[in-house]
Amino acid sequence: MISVVNFTKQFKSYFIIALGLFIGSIGWTAFLIPSEIVGGGVTGIATVIYFATGFKVGYSVFIINGLLLVLAMKVLGFGFGVKTIFATIVLSVFLWFLQSIFIEPLVSDRFMCAIIGGIMAGASAGIILSQGGSTGGTDIIAMMINKYRNYSPGQLLLTLDLIIISSSYFLSNSIEQVVYGFVAMGVSAYCVDMVIEGSKQSVQIFIFTKRFNEIRMELITNLDQGLTELQAKGGYSQEDVKVLMLLAKKKDSQAILKMVKVLDPDAFISMGSVMGVYGQGFDKIK
Structure with a gap:
């Protein structure tokens, strides 16, 4: 009986994580990416690569997260759990599939795309974190740096996101594009807190x-x-x-x-x- 209950709880947790990943993937592929808005995290890096080379975001997310997971296992040990690996794979698949569907943004106004995309990306991250999951990414980089240097992980993540979003300027020479990225990042961070605190x-x-x-x-x-x-x-x-x-x-x-x-x-x-x-x-x- 206990094993059945545990299986049911685990299945529910993985289902909720997958739902959160789906919501976040729509936020990226239906609003941010087609509007040429770069957000934070590994998905933001993958978006920059996509704008520069045309290489699909889902592929880049899978490769970058895979390399980071391997590196982190050597530096930090195997402490990420199955949920992180599951989230990495599912996120990559969702991004790959949905990017083929959403060619144009669902909303024509670029500012609204930044707001809606940020809300969905933040809600996604909050749902995943509330279930004890993680998509890895820049979290892993921050943890590895924090192991050898006494820096706050939160400050490291903010710094990394600022660098990623600011790098989009060199693709289009557009300050406007960078500002939209910061708007999406701010909205996303707020939504993460709202979802996590709301569940607690x-x-x-x-x-x-x-x-x-x-x-x-x-x-x-x-x-x-x-x-x-x-x-x-x-x-x-x-x-x-x-x-x-x-x-x-x-x-x-x-x-x-x-x-x-x-x-x-x-x-x-x-x-x-x-x-x-x-x-x-x-x-x-x-």
């Missing part, structure tokens, strides 16, 4: 109820929620009461509220967002 948002809930045991058992058995029992005393009544305190994902909060409403319509509930939750079932302290 948690809430803290206090439940004051006379049907304490029923709600406690419902939370544990049917909603699979961990909780803590608190001993308290009413400030006015001075009666001893029990309070349920639990931390849950924001997406699960509505199910909890509806359950409490059904079992005890008179229950008093306090719910607030928390900055971060670390431990089993939530984030890991890094």
